[in-house]
Amino acid sequence: MSAMRGIKVLELSENVSGEYCGKLLSDFGAEVIKLERPGIGSPTRQLGPFSEKGDDNERSGLFAYLNTNKRSVALDVTTAAGSVALQKLLSHVDVVIDDHASGWLKRIGLDPETLDENWPKLVLCSITSFGQSPPEDRLHAEDLTVFQASGLGYHTPSGSPDDMPPLKGAGRFLTSYEAGLDAALCISASLYEREVSQRGRFIDISKQQVLASRLDYVLGQMVAGDMDVSTNRTQFDLFGPAGIFRCRDGFAYIWMSAPSHWDGLRKLLGDPEWMNTFPERWLERECTPERVKLCRQYIAEWLATQEKEKVAAEAQKLGLILVAVNNAEDLKASPQYAFRKFFAEVNHPVLGATLHPTVPYKLSATPALITMSAPLLGQHTSLLGEQP
Template identity: 25%
Template sequence: MKGPLDGLRVLDMGWVMVGPVTGRYLADLGADVVKLESSRRVDPLRTLGPFKDGKPGLERSISYHNLNAGKRSLTVDIKDSRGREAILRLVEWADVLIESFSPGVLDDLDLAYPVLKARNPALIVASTSLLGQTGPHARGTSGVGTMGASMSGASLLLGWPGHAPCGTYGPWTDAIAPRFIVPSILAALHRRRATGEGCHIDVAQAEAGIQFLSPAWYQYAANGTVMERRGHAGSPLRVPHGIFRCAGQDRWIALDGSDEAAWQALRTIVGGPLLDSKFDTLIGRLRGRQELENAISAWTISQQADELERSLQSAGVPAHVVSNSNDLAHDPDLLDAHYCHIDDPIVGDAIVEGPRYRLGRTPERATRRGPRIGEHTQEILRDLCGYDAAAIDELKAAGVLV
């Protein structure tokens, strides 16, 4: 069996993260994904690290490979009328078009959904931007996922009570939005198989972020309580439940000894103050939380986090190192079955991430490298757009293929 989306044709006009990640999901599932690029206005992701061996270069960004693995790249000047026509030929070829321009840009290029639909009525167009295409603030709001995180309520929730919020690590909604765009596309494809109907899908990245925080919304809407940042990693209703400092610089272990079996196991290994009878009951542990957490910290502080993870797990206590970039790079599970080697003519051997699921019968494609800028322009124009060699030469000479 081939990939579940084998034969699906996708024109990926996104850049940086949300659009490209959406396209990569489809590529992993077997779709033929053509990424539109420009060497004049380079995808900013190509200028963002990490770079292989720390050496910057437009073809050296491992992030670019990670989000664009398995795609083909086409460079066409979309503002030129001949370039626009080439894009419209791809629109006829495509089943799905992904775009993440600032709202209004496609209208200015006369490539808004009605124009695309006229060329291909069955086309599924997914548009994504920070606040979507509609609403009083949609136009004029463009930028990066840290802004999406701010407007989804996430940034305020990270930090310490009484201190300024720390905000999310990076553009959080860039990771969340594709999780709502891809299901929307796949559901629209399911309907299209039955009815032939295309559609326009519009996902606001900040609204996607709100979905992951929906319990906080319900708490406000039903109880009138605005959830606040609390600093402490664990739940106030569970104990011991949180993170504890280990030996070394900025090393921490997360442990969850809150259910009865885990608590008994933890108590046995740590011993000492944890054996006190006041910790026999949950209520006793809640009331003695500070003392209990101090005792666990005193026990973890001299230990190596990764060894502690293994010993707690073998005793039956849910625990894991609070993984940092180095832990992830050396994690046995990830080395075993998540990281994939790619072989790229410019960066050589490099590691990107594989898919985040396992399909038993229709395995995802082997993870491939991302394309170089415009690497497949000629073959795409010839094979997908139907231009002959002379026409391609003409476009090239006119400076449209940059």
């Protein structure tokens, strides 16, 4: 049995955040009906990577990943007929997921303010960039905008030159994936609480707040008053020799902040003479920019001669935080990922057999399973005729 078996979800989402939330629920067994615009479908169908097979609406690898185990119903909820059909669907679902801008739900007749009056047992989750009441200039925002507004831009990368602009962070949709994950967790908790209260609830997910919650102890110290509040990016720099370094076959990341890390590095490098010129506990007490620069120089010279996976395994045995920076091919070939069965083969009617990432956690009794590929546009529209 899957963890979410018996839960019915209506997905109004048209962006990565809401679709990822729906995917997490559907892969754990929830029945997810995805409403799509007739003829054109969800905008994510037009986002790559693309396959050379199929028409424009069925070529997106991103859509195929985000929508496994779902059913596609073509319905324009902004029309009179669509509104009537939507009201009927709402009577048969436990959860609604939406990721349009604030105000859209009210316009289609699903007002969060009157949710308890009209749909007392419904769990309604809205994912927006800045919550339900943003300033006008923040009503519509891309992931990059939200990422920078959260403060994470100061960390990309940590310790970068002050005269260089902040980077965008990992991947294209980090903001949306993190928000989708939080939304799925909140929905699960709300469904659990509903077992006792018999009441639904409105869940307001702000992408900006989600990413702000991911900031490390620096923000916590500012809030607690232990560190000056500042927009200076150097506030987030830990002033150590951490960084990404080139290896013979790619890159590796190393982190050092404690005497045990310094001891591990010494053993890994074979007790080189240059390390004796540094004070024993310099990482904690005398971490000057000059020493950091010199340490990075020696590390870079040595790692350039090493293979990333091999040196990472050796370093970790010595208590040194050093990991390989993996690309997609590395992950596919990873023995650990193979052992955990992280990738699953999914047969799509247009794209064919493809490998999909699954979830990075396992529930022994109620595992996540991909039992059905992403739907074709409108493949299950006949479900509308089945509603009483």
